[in-house]
Amino acid sequence: MxxxxxxxxxxxxxxxxxxxxxxxxxxxxxxxxxxxxxxxxxxxxxxxxxxxxxxxxxxxxxxxxxxxxxxxxxxxxxxxxxxxxxxxxxxxxxxxxxxxxxxxxxxxxxxxxxxxxxxDMHAYVRFRERQQEQGAPRFVAWFEPAHEVLPQVARHFARRMGPISWMIATPTATMLWDGTTLQAGPALMRGPTERGPAERGPADIDDAGEALWLTYYRSIFNPARLNADLLRSHIPSRFWKNLPEGAIVPAMVSGAANGERRTGQTATVGQRSGAAMIPISAERAQPVREASTTLDQCRRCELWKSATQAVPGVGPQQASIMLVGEQPGDQEDLAGLPFVGPAGAVLERAMQDAGIARDSIYVTNAVKHFKWEPRGKRRLHKTPAQREIAACHDWLEQELHNVKPQVIVALGSTALKSILQDGAATMTPLIGTPVQHDGRWVVTVYHPSYVLRAPDEENKRQAYRVIVEGLRQALRLIVGVASVIDA
Known part of the structure; x- marks a missing residue:
């Protein structure tokens, strides 16, 4: 039975x-x-x-x-x-x-x-902000899951959205979050808004966030790189009807098929006569971009991708001496300041021995982003390539123009190459021998990190003496320049 x-x-x-x-x-x-x-x-x-x-x-x-x-x-x-x-x-x-x-x-x-x-529900749920009403959720969303995953997905959004109230409705149930508690409710006969996805035109959207998202989505769409089959495979068709962008994608795909591919790369490419599809190199396909206006926006080389931040120079707005190192290290990358790690401690001691106050000089680096390679859990310094030195030189030129130093102290080979704009420049002939470059004296010394990694104590003492003597030489050169000006 x-x-x-x-x-x-x-x-x-x-x-x-x-x-x-x-x-x-x-x-x-x-x-x-x-x-x-x-x-x-x-x-x-x-x-x-x-x-x-x-x-x-x-x-x-x-x-x-x-x-x-x-x-x-x-x-x-x-x-x-x-x-x-x-x-x-x-x-x-x-x-x-x-x-x-x-x-x-x-x-x-x-x-x-x-x-x-x-x-999929984590990825394709789209909340819409509604007019705030007493006791009503601030954001609402409609989704049609194939399986009964609403409770666990609701817990995910409760963790992600914190105290913001919301409701997710499905054909079989609803979940409401008031900022502190999840509550289950009955199914809705329709979505939480009267509007359907096909009606989400620019004039119809009262959610400023959704309108901004659609504006952004249109701006990043590149018809020349459209792969409609790949687009459909990444986002199953059953999700499109409830996505805000689902109402505008068909028109953009249609436009790409009707000739917009020609102008999808750059304006200059679109103006060229010839075949409908113009084969060009990847470099020439890049759009014309305005020059970076701040160091944080710099994308002239690839180093920004793995660095925490760009590290600018520090010091007086105008200083007689500028110290130029190679690049930020691990601690400098995290702090956003040059020479604050172990090499900075060596430089600080050398300046004291040379009779130079740190707050009287300008300290910077030839390369502004930290180049490194992983070694276990550590980030180990990696010497910048010549193309990276060249890409960053404009920022050093700006510092030289603004600070107007009379003497530049090149701390190491990378700094020397950047200052002289000579990829073949070597340190050895110039140590102890200042040279004139673009109306300024250039003094060459070892980088303070060389003192830390020198093979034995004698080499450490010799490298440190070169740094101290170079700094003293910079002071003497300033006195000499002042004497000439006074005379």
């Missing part, structure tokens, strides 16, 4: 009922599972004494997680199938959770589909 179990569409309720049935030794074939709403207890059968000899129900965490995920898979026989898996496990058939087993393969497939649906 079949025994009927009534339960709501809830994993917790199914688990409670399944545990009771397992304890009674009820086989899967003797159970009829229903997801219909009803009154009374979960069981329509009369109470029976539980078999005291029934083994306790102990499941590995991995099986519990699989069952819980698969319980969200929207299929009519899911509760019966999950009970069958549970029964087989309790009977000692532990291969039921193996993908090689027929039931195991289905179980894993259901869990995988549910996880994918969660991911």
């Amino acid at each position: 079949n025994q009927v179990v009534r339960l709501a569409q809830s994993f917790d309720e199914w688990r409670t009922a399944a545990r009771e049935l397992i304890a009674r030794g009820v086989a899967p074939a003797d159970v009829q599972w229903q997801s219909l709403p009803g009154d009374g207890d979960l069981f329509s059968i009369a109470p029976e004494a539980t078999d005291a000899s029934a083994p306790p129900l102990r499941l590995p965490r991995s099986l519990v997680e699989l069952l819980e995920s698969a319980a969200c898979f929207n299929v009519a026989d899911r509760w019966a199938f999950l009970y069958q898996v549970l029964w087989r496990w309790q009977q000692g058939q532990h291969d039921v959770i193996s993908p090689a087993d027929a039931d195991g393969a289905r179980l894993h497939g259901m869990a995988k589909a549910v996880r994918r649906e969660e991911h």
Whole structure:
């Protein structure tokens, strides 16, 4: 005789009922599972004494997680199938959770589909801001999931959006977040707004955030690089109707097919006569960009991608001496200031020994972003390439123009190459021998980091003496320049 179990569409309720049935030794074939709403207890059968000899129900965490995920898979026989898996496990058939087993393969497939649906819902839910009303959520969203993943997705958005109130509605349920508590509600007959996606034209959008998003989306669309098939494969068609951009993408795709590809790269390319598709090199395909106006915006080389920030020079607006190093180090990259790490400590001591106050000179680097390579958990310095030195030279020229130093001290080979604009310049002939360049004296010394990595104590002392003497030489040159001016 079949025994009927009534339960709501809830994993917790199914688990409670399944545990009771397992304890009674009820086989899967003797159970009829229903997801219909009803009154009374979960069981329509009369109470029976539980078999005291029934083994306790102990499941590995991995099986519990699989069952819980698969319980969200929207299929009519899911509760019966999950009970069958549970029964087989309790009977000692532990291969039921193996993908090689027929039931195991289905179980894993259901869990995988549910996880994918969660991911898609994270990606494609679009909130719209509404007029603030007393007790109403600030943001609302409509989504049509293939599986019952709303509760776990709602927990994700509650963590992400903090105290901001919102509601997500689906055809089967709603979840409301008031800033502190998640509440489940009934299904809505339609989306949370009267407007449909096809009506979301510029004049129809009262959500300023959504209007700004569509403006941004249009601005980044490049018809010359459109791959419609790839676009469709990345975003399944069932999501497009509820995405704000879904209303404008068809027109943009159509425009690309009707000739806008020609002008998609640059204005100069579009003005050229010839074939409809003009093959050009990747470098020439880049649009004409305005020059960077601030150091933080600089993209002249690739170093900005892995650096924390650009590190500008520091010092008086006008200084007689400018010290130019190679590039920021690990600590400088994090602090945003030059020479604050171990090499900076060596330079500070050398300036004291040379009789120079640090706040009287301007300190900067030839390259403004930290170039490094990973070594375990550390970021190790890597010498900039000549193209990176050249790309950053304009910023050094601006500093020279603004500060107007009389003497430049080149701390190391990279700084010397940048100052002289000579990729073949070497330090050895110029140590101890100042040279004139563009109306300024250039003094060459070792970089302070060389003192730290010198192979032995004698080399460390010799390198440090060169730095101190170079700084003293810079002071003497300033006095000499002043004497000439006074005379």
